[in-house]
Amino acid sequence: MHSLFEGRRLSIPRVALALLVLIVSITGIWAWLTYTQTSSKKLPASWFAGYVDVTATPSYTFESQTGNAYNNIILGFITGADCTPSWAGYYSLDEAQAHLDLDSRIIQTQRSDRSVTISLGGQKGDELATTCTRADLLVDAYRSLLTRYNVTSLDFDIEGNNFSPDALNRRAQAVAELTRTSKKPLTISLTLPADSHGLTRQGLAQINAFLDAGIVPANVNLMTMDFNIRSTQENQSTLIKKALNAAHDQYTSALYRHGKLFASHQVWQLLGATVLIGQNDTAGEYFTLENAREINTFALQAGLGRLSMWSLNRDYQCGENFTNSSQLRTFCSSVQQGDGEFAHTLSQGFRGVPGILVHGEEHAGNGNSHSSSYPTWDSSSEYKHGDKVIWNGYIYEALTPNRGEQPDSVQTDNSSAWRVVGPTL
Numbered sequence: 001m002h003s004l005f006e007g008r009r010l011s012i013p014r015v016a017l018a019l020l021v022l023i024v025s026i027t028g029i030w031a032w033l034t035y036t037q038t039s040s041k042k043l044p045a046s047w048f049a050g051y052v053d054v055t056a057t058p059s060y061t062f063e064s065q066t067g068n069a070y071n072n073i074i075l076g077f078i079t080g081a082d083c084t085p086s087w088a089g090y091y092s093l094d095e096a097q098a099h100l101d102l103d104s105r106i107i108q109t110q111r112s113d114r115s116v117t118i119s120l121g122g123q124k125g126d127e128l129a130t131t132c133t134r135a136d137l138l139v140d141a142y143r144s145l146l147t148r149y150n151v152t153s154l155d156f157d158i159e160g161n162n163f164s165p166d167a168l169n170r171r172a173q174a175v176a177e178l179t180r181t182s183k184k185p186l187t188i189s190l191t192l193p194a195d196s197h198g199l200t201r202q203g204l205a206q207i208n209a210f211l212d213a214g215i216v217p218a219n220v221n222l223m224t225m226d227f228n229i230r231s232t233q234e235n236q237s238t239l240i241k242k243a244l245n246a247a248h249d250q251y252t253s254a255l256y257r258h259g260k261l262f263a264s265h266q267v268w269q270l271l272g273a274t275v276l277i278g279q280n281d282t283a284g285e286y287f288t289l290e291n292a293r294e295i296n297t298f299a300l301q302a303g304l305g306r307l308s309m310w311s312l313n314r315d316y317q318c319g320e321n322f323t324n325s326s327q328l329r330t331f332c333s334s335v336q337q338g339d340g341e342f343a344h345t346l347s348q349g350f351r352g353v354p355g356i357l358v359h360g361e362e363h364a365g366n367g368n369s370h371s372s373s374y375p376t377w378d379s380s381s382e383y384k385h386g387d388k389v390i391w392n393g394y395i396y397e398a399l400t401p402n403r404g405e406q407p408d409s410v411q412t413d414n415s416s417a418w419r420v421v422g423p424t425l
Contacts, residue, residue, distance in 0.1 A: 043269040044218070044355025046305050048347040049074045049117065050312035051274070054102065055088045056330045060313045063105040069343040072115045072353055074155055074308065075106075077122030083132035083141050088125055093148060106149050110419040111399065113408065115353045117153040118145050119191070127162045129171035138174040139181075146182070150419075153187040153354040159223070163202040172209035179215065187218045187354040189306070191274060194222040196229075196239045198246030204254065211258040217270070218355065219306045222247055225276035230284035237294040244273055244304070265303050272306030273299065277314055277342040278333025288335055292345040300349045307346055315342045353420070379404050383417075394420050 049072035052062045062073050078085050087096045096102040106116050121127035132138040146152065156171065179186050190210065192203035199207070199222065210217055224240040252267050262270070275287050275295060299307045309315075311330075316339050318332035327334065333342065375381075377389040377396070380403075387398045389407060396407035402417035409416070 043266060043305070045352030046269065046299075046303065046307070046350050047072055047352035047354060048307050048350035049115075049354075050315070050343050051076055051119065051308060051310045053311050053313045053330060054096070054100065055090045056311075056313050058331060059100065060311075061105075062312065063108040065312075065340075066112075067344070068351070069340065069347040070114065070312075072117065073109060073312075074117040074119050076119035076155075077125050077157060078118060078120040078128070078145060079122065079125030080128035080131040080141070081126075083128065083134060083137040085120075085128060085141050085145060088122070093144075103149070106151075110150065111416040113416075113420045115153065115420070116149065116151050117155050117187070117189070117354055118149060118151055119155040119157050120145075121157040121159065121162055121191075123157075123159055125160075127156065127158060127167070127171070129174060130162045130164065130167045133166075133170070135170065135174060135177075138170060139177050142174060142178050143182075146178075146184075146186070152184050153189070155189040155191055155221070157191040157223075158203075158206055159193050163205065165205075168206050168209040169213075171206070172213040172215065175210065176213040176215050188215065189219040189221055189272070189354070190217045191221040191223060191272075194224055194243045194247060196227060196242045196246075198222075198243055198250050204250060207251070207254055208258075211254060211260070216255070216260060219272045220247070220251055220270060221272035221274055221306055221308065224273045225287070225310070226281045227285065228282045230282070231286045231288075232284065235291070236280075236285065236287050237291045237298075240273060240275065240291075240295055241298055244271065244298075244302070247271060268303045269305040271304060272308065273304065274308040274310060275346070276310050278335040278337075279328045281328055286335060289337060289341060289345060292342055296346050296348055306354075307350060309342055309346055312340075312343060315340050377407055379406070396420055 048069070050070070051074045052060050054075050062070070062075070077088055079089050080086070081089065084092070086092050087102075091099060097104070109116055128141050129138060132141060142154065145154065158171075175188055179188065190206060192206060193200045194203065207217075207220060222243055224243050227236065227239045229239065248264070248267055248271060251271060252262065252264070255262055255267070273295070275292070277287050277292070279286055296307070313331055314329065314333050315337075316332045317337050318329060318334055322329065322332065374388045374390050374395055377391040382401070382403050383389070383398045384401050385398055389396055391407040394408070396418040398417060399419055400417045405417040407418040
């Protein structure tokens with residue numbers, strides 16, 4: 001019997017080729033649809049924040065600062081002894097209130113419509129996931145910070161000996177559980193070591209642990225400092241730009257491998273940089289005011305999500321008695337400057353507060369994670385402690401029972417009935 005279509009018999013190679021073309025086409029369509037959906041997600045406005053070394057002396061009065069440069073404050077560092085958080089191992093949380101009046105100062109800052117982020121870890125400290133091996137107690141320790149200080153923003157400054165595989169995974173799993181069970185949307189930042197080639201291998205390992213746990217951090221913040229290259233050899237601005245450009249490619253790849261497709265501009269918005277103002281740890285390595293102007297311009301042009309500095313404590317010129325400018329000090333920068341000049345220079349053009357990428361399907365709190373779930377403030381309504389409203393593009397939370405107290409009306413005696421949570425997304 002003759003074939004109906006002679007010379008057109010099916011063959012295994014032809015079938016395989018056809019299947020391959022079909023698979024590639026389906027994959028391409030899926031990628032395009034996923035990319036289109038993700039690229040439509042809204043991202044929070046870029047923000048600037050200065051770190052404050054809470055336990056350093058003389059104490060820095062972060063609660064008294066005014067102006068755009070001080071709208072967002074990052075307080076460091078929470079460290080761990082077993083599963084008990086402390087401030088740098090010097091003060092328990094209760095002792096920090098007793099000796100530093102810390103709780104009261106945080107409340108005063110929040111009542112002036114400024115955001116507070118709590119940072120954990122640091123250069124010399126043991127982050128809680130390193131010392132706390134029980135998952136449930138670790139989650140409780142993280143949650144205790146949110147509750148005690150009435151914050152929704154945590155910054156994990158991971159360096160030093162905090163990169164053991166067990167600690168990386170414990171940290172990621174605990175944060176995943178924390179965000180899953182939180183009644184409020186949380187802003188989670190990872191602050192990680194970097195060099196001129198981008199994120200270090202250890203930093204990438206922590207990112208992958210978070211992505212494996214289903215957490216896309218609101219911000220991956222590079223410690224763009226201490227390159228161990230004298231500034232006369234290579235300008236620190238150049239090194240910082242190299243690091244950020246490389247990290248953009250690294251993070252894009254990491255997100256893609258986990259099925260997260262983001263536009264290039266969105267990846268920039270998910271990145272941040274923290275500079276070490278003035279003298280760095282390496283002799284002859286400086287971050288100058290000219291560097292600050294250059295990095296501010298670069299960050300705004302790239303759409304960097306966050307820019308930070310270590311630290312507000314150091315944003316002063318050293319006194320005449322401190323003539324050794326090559327020594328890094330905790331209370332001055334060792335370069336010529338005006339008081340607060342680094343913060344004002346770096347913060348130019350940044351108007352946002354810590355926020356989150358809108359992933360409604362990933363937040364399993366009380367169902368009110370999206371800003372559209374909150375009512376617009378009404379002068380005739382009664383509000384109780386913890387109620388949230390939207391007013392002039394921002395979400396506010398009631399600090400006290402009130403009626404007719406306009407959310408953005410800040411009292412001069414710091415008795416405001418509301419605190420700002422963040423922008424609507």
